[in-house]
Amino acid sequence: MTRTRREGLASAQAFHDAYHHLDVPADHTDPVGFELGRFITTMRDAHTPAASRPTGSPNSTHSA
Known part of the structure; x- marks a missing residue:
């Protein structure tokens, strides 16, 4: 696991502990x-299939 991912998960855990959600x-x-x-x-964009992303999103395969 990369350092950035470890830091991100720790930060997400702290956010969740404080606010009880990850929105x-x-x-x-x-x-x-x-x-x-x-x-x-x-992380959400990497998990979302390209066909499900709105046109114009950073990782969209469709042109705007």
Whole structure:
């Protein structure tokens, strides 16, 4: 597991412990400066099949 992924998971766990959900705002940065919102968005995009992504999303295979 990469350092970034370890930091992201630790940050996500701390966020969940504090707020009891993982609906993290896309621009959220944790108290130590980790960009948790970007991390969560990237992980969700990597998990979502390309055909399911809205046109124009960063990892979409469709052109805008």
